[in-house]
Amino acid sequence: MARRLSRAALGADSVDVAPQLLNRLLVVGERVGRIVEVEAYGGEDDPASHAYRGATARNVSMFGKPGLLYVYFTYGMYWCANVVTGAKGDGQAVLVRALAPVAGIDAMRSARPAARHDRDLCSGPARLCTALGIDGRHDGVDLLDDASLVRLVDDGARAPAHVGVTERIGIRRAADRPWRWYVADDVNVSKLRRST
């Protein structure tokens, strides 16, 4: 039984919301993935957040109401997707870092020919956007609106039995905050990579 998440629940702090998003579904048309890895980003109090220096043309959707999608372009090639949390104007968001493919897997394989196993389809923040077809066109859409192309859905799956916690990946500032959560033992979680 798919139902929307409550906007009020997403209005809490990103650090509290992030682990609650594990096992929820990200839906784009026929393509569906279960969230297995997330990271919390704060507002102007988090030096690692895009919102740290306030609202800009790039990050305005982060400052919108909770439940919006914030999509940003990075490394000249890739898109990454976030769920906006906190009160409107906070600039908080939760980065979706990995999904377990659930449906529309053939479409995901077509979108990601470089993936050699199905566990590589959505095992990274840019990978999952490519697999689901999420890009800048979807920045700012309401994930809680059934009419949106990209939606966040609660299918009633219970919280994961074991949740791992580590520092956030790929950032330089505020790198010590333990704000990454993942479903322990899920093969779709992105691999830890040495800092360079």
Add this chain to the structure above:
DNA sequence: CTTTGGATCGTCT
């Protein structure tokens, strides 16, 4: 399996 270097460009300094 692991490690390394390159790709590529919007955004902010």
Add this chain to the structure above:
DNA sequence: GACGATCCAAAGG
């Protein structure tokens, strides 16, 4: 002008 909330191919074990 520098640097990313990254990924992938290639090369070596």
